[in-house]
Amino acid sequence: MNTQSAIHAKPTIINGLDVDAAVATIASIKADKSLGRFQFRARNTWIDGGVNRSVIRDFYGAGKEDTSRDTAFEFTNGEPPILLGNNEGANPVEFLLHALAGCVTTTLVLHAMARGIAIRELSTELAGDLDVQGLLGLDDSISPGYEQISIRMHVKADCSDEALDDLLAYAQRHSPVCNTVCRPVPVVIERAST
Template identity: 35%
Template sequence: MTQAANTLNGVDRDALNGTLEAVQKDPQLAQVSFTLGSNWKGGCRQSAVTGATRQAGNTIDSRTARYAFESDEPAALLGSDTAASPAEYVLHALAGCYAVTFATHAASRGIELSSLRLDMEVDFDLQGFLGLDEDTRAGAQEIRVTVHAESPNTPREGLQELTDLVQRHSPIRDTLAHEVRVATNLA
């Protein structure tokens, strides 16, 4: 895999170091907020569009693009199967965050990734969602991730250390693995 002068795994290492230095000098820059607006489309369908991204309380003006999402449920789960399910988006969010965390932390350590594939599964017990068993959690029971990573310059032990590091530093994994306050208000 050919890389630009100081790019590794598609990560600009100079920009990464600049970000690390900037956050060390001004820790408020580490505070980032993402926004999204969602509209119900009937049944189990909804559409959403990304909104502003803020860093240290200020809107990041350079990010003007907006991205659309559609979700639905499979027919067997009362949907019309027109889009990915919210559970699949959870897996996608975790996969995306893992990819970012793998690429960034590998680049900062000089590890060249020649491939990275994630096989993911999430289990739910619908008794919680349906209100049939108040002792059954409505959320996921377990998420399993199998990492397939290869590197021309790092042995399996080094890739295992990187995988362990990714688990500790992935923001989405941390969000899923630990309780997060979710404030829901009727406007």
């Protein structure tokens, strides 16, 4: 390929992702492992009752602070009336399902691209079972968190059923949110000094 054709070559895109950019990113992280360290942040303010709002804008990644987002993302947490709210927004455990769905989906699409598998259709249904007796402190033997989360992924891809099953299992193991939910992760809550 001469220089002129290289300049005009279209990037290889699989599942909406630029394969060449992915290869370059992976090569950069292999060459300098510190580029793989990220810190994501959220700031939350209580509004009233069960309503609070999270703002997400900046993060640290690839060796530097990233402030490239022109506008912050804002998410309102609320509760349904049965849990003393007015449906001001999804509640935090529903946002957890949203985060889990998004992360498993993105991980699946990313690793499908890496394997050269084109995804034709992808949708996901999640359900989480929770007993609020744990949240309310009515029974200490009941965990306040989800007892189980089920994820049903509807996938049509240009690969065999065996390759798709392998890809689904790989996505489950490598999704950061799924991995965080599936293993104990230290969470430190401390009072900020005023």
